[in-house]
Amino acid sequence: MSASPAHPRPSLALLTLGAIGVVYGDIGTSxxxxxxxxxAQSGADGISRGEILGVLSLALWALIIVVTLKYVAFLARMDNKGEGGVLSLMALAxxxxxxxxxxxxxxxxxxxxLFYGDAIITPALSVLSAVEGLRTIPGLERMQEPLILGLALGILVGLFAVQAKGTARVAALFGPVCLVWFAALAALGLWQIAQAPAVLxxxxxxxxxxxxxxxxxxxxFVLGAVFLTVTGAEALIADMGHFGRRPIQLGWLALVWPALTLNYLGQGALALQALDRAEAAGQTLANADWFFLMAPDALRAPLVGLATMATIIASQAVITGAFSLTHQAIALGLLPRLTTRQTSAEQIGQIYLPAINWLLLAGVVVLVFGFRSSSAMAAAYGIAxxxxxxxxxxxxxxxxxxxxxxxxVWAGVAIAPFLALDLFFFGANILRVTEGGWVPLAVAGLVGLVIVAWLRGRRAAVARTSQxxxxxxxxxxxxxxxxxxxIAGTAVFLTQDLALAPAALLxxxxxxxxxxxxxxxxxVETLPQPWVEPGQRLELEPLxxxxxxxxxxxGYxxxxxxxxxxxxxxxxxxxxxxxxxxVGRSAIRFASRPLLPRWMTLIYMILHRNAADPTAYFNIPPNRVVELGSQIEL
Known part of the structure; x- marks a missing residue:
């Protein structure tokens, strides 16, 4: 995470290709x-024509209103000096x-x-749904669940295991692979629409x-499931700093949106054809894996392989997003310092946080074993x-x-329709809490507890130090x-309050x-903006x-x-x-007259003790550091 680069940015075409490979991986695998x-939410007793067209219409208009109008046309303009995402918006606000x-x-x-709840569900759901496509290949229809789960877990464990080595070398393949993926989505959709144009x-x-x-x-309940079509829309603004607004907007309008629209229409067309056959045979239509069934039998295996690659890329984007979000949260003071490693000498944004990586993997493994199918897991996805x-x-x-x-008033009038729609979708997803929606809420609750304990603990520690x-x-x-x-030389004392003599100095x-x-x-301060020019960072005041x-x-x-x-x-x-x-090393102790509830002090004590070495975070050579301890009673 460095200052904005001085060298010229790549061409619009290359940036758009990069955005297609990173920004749209999540929504592109929906x-x-x-x-x-x-x-499935409406067709438990058999699927009707009205249900096919109604569900499809909801999906298409969700893409139009939520993604195209809200994110691409409106929120993409709310950048914090080029950076987007929920924490960049927070910093701007x-x-x-x-x-x-x-x-x-x-x-x-x-x-x-809430993002961390999404970050464990996306890899598990997307990769598992792709591997389940193996059952649509002729001869593999009876593939057992343990084998499906084993293959999915093998892919996921391998994905998280390679994070420490960085993904800069393979990231160049993301754009071309996703380009082929979206072309395949559009081609499959067009083929099916041509056979059942009534789906239009x-x-x-x-x-x-x-x-x-x-x-x-x-x-x-259907609305809650329809929302799965727009999961990943947040990435449109979260990755603006990497690619810029125009490439992201161009990628959506010129390729991704048309490809998704054609594919959903194609799945609806296939369902209408299946309905006609079922009615002719005097039977009811059961739900099916419409996406993979769109492809001819001979192309089913290559499609499963391509889908698996696309879901790996989507998962990688979410993992990288979790690293980036955590880095921003640490800089903005929401989380304690964590060990951060640079994985690319050329791309300063390529970072790896071991603690976040393995916690995400643990969550993914628990989800896969807990839900055991993408259909069961889908109920947990929308709430976060x-x-x-x-x-x-x-x-x-x-x-x-x-x-x-x-x-x-006019700002409220402009925002109200989007907020009403978001709350409507949120309410629809809340209905599925007992089916698995509690999982992201539990993850968000745990992360929220950590953030609250850290914020209040730091504030109390500063207050006690001031006293x-x-x-x-x-x-x-x-x-x-x-x-x-x-004695000869210069001593630099790191402190949080320049009005007080630091404990290390005393x-x-x-x-x-x-x-x-x-x-x-x-x-050392972090401003609510992404970058500060190197020449403007230092301010000196002789005493x-x-x-x-x-x-x-x-900047964060x-x-x-x-x-x-x-x-x-x-x-x-x-x-x-x-x-x-x-550098002062403070040990937290329980005070006889506490500033915080005891349970919160305990959490803060654990976070403080396990925070990464500040000298490494500030990039200070270890052989030039003197650490002096003190105690703070909370």
Missing amino acids: PLYAFREAL QRATGAKWPIVVVLGATGAA AAVNPLEAVRFLQGHGVTGL VTGTMVVTTCLAFLIAWRHWHWNR MGIALADFAAALAARPPVR HNLKHNKALHDRSVLLK DERFLRARLRY MDAIDVPSDLARSPGLLDGPGGTSFF
Whole structure:
């Protein structure tokens, strides 16, 4: 995560191809299961023509309203200096409101927490649905469930295992593979539509209205399943920083949207043909794996292989998104520091977080063994995504009002239809909580608990430190009156409050009875914007000839390198004696008069103890670091 690159960006065509391979992987694999699952909600006693056209119409108009109008046409314009996603929107809203509205942090934290629920379901559901396609190949219809689960788990474990080595080398294949995938979606759809053109009636939104009017509560369950067609829409804005708005919009309008529309129409056309045959035989029509059945028998095996590659790419995009979101959450102070490794020398955005990787894999394995089929798992999918969309829409209102300076009423009028639709979909998915929808809610709840404990714990620790601290101005005046022994060199003390003398400084003076010629008190801050130009990061404030206050400001997407950025100021780190960095290591203890509930202090204590080494996070060489311990009672 570095400052925006200085070298020229690739051409529009190459950026669009890259966006097709990364941005649209999730939504591009929805045809594997979305239409099948939506039809299953209404066709338990046999599928009718009206149900086929009604479900299909709902799916097509969900793509138009939710993805094309809301995300591509509207939300894509709400970028934070080129970056998108729920935390970028949170940061932009924080900037627009002066960081004084707690609701902004609550919305951002909620959206981030819900994303992790989505991040474990997407790989499990998409890969399992592709592997289940093997049963549609002639001769493999009786393939046993243990073998299906074993193959899916083997693919998923292999995918997570290679994350440590980085994906930069194979990422170049994502775009071409997905291009072939969307071409295959369109071709299969066109072939089936040509055999049953009556399916084009589903383009009429009245088919969706008639279906909902005639199905009551069942219609709401169908809506929850129809939402599977738009899962992955969040990626359109989340990946704007990598590709830009125009390539993402062009990829959707020119290829992805037409391909998805044709494929869903093709699945509906196949269902209509099957219905005609069933009625002619005097039988009811049962639901089927419509996607794979669109292909001729001879092409079924290659289609399963292509679908598996597409789902691996979709899963990779979600895993990478989880790494990126976590990096942003750490920078914005929502989560403790985690070990982060750079996996590519050329692409600074290619990072790997071991803790997140293995936690996601554990969640995926539990889901696969717990649900055992993509149909059972589909019920768990929509809640996390719809919840994130509600959060995104609320943040969009704040940005339109406070950042774009729209009239509050007109901003509400513009946002209200999108919010109403999001809440409608969210309500439809809530009905499926007992079928598995509780899983992403439980994951989001756990992540939310961690975020709350970390935020409140840090605030309490800073408050306790302030109570026990000594004002820096008073401390400097006292030293000027009775100077200690001075030793050559510069000491940099990392601190969270520049008004107080850091505990590491006090301990160093107490134990060593000496101070360096120059002491720099450094506070590292993250601004609610993705990038800060290197020349604008450092701000210096001399206190006297011995003490200097320094602020280093980074964007939440920047790579932090404290020594390099301090060295940009001539003479700051130069001179005899070299430079040492002093870092305070605080141990959290229970206080007799606690600032937090005991359970919250316990969680914060565990998070604080297991946070990554700050010197590695700030990119400070270990041989230049002096660590001094202290205790904080909460």
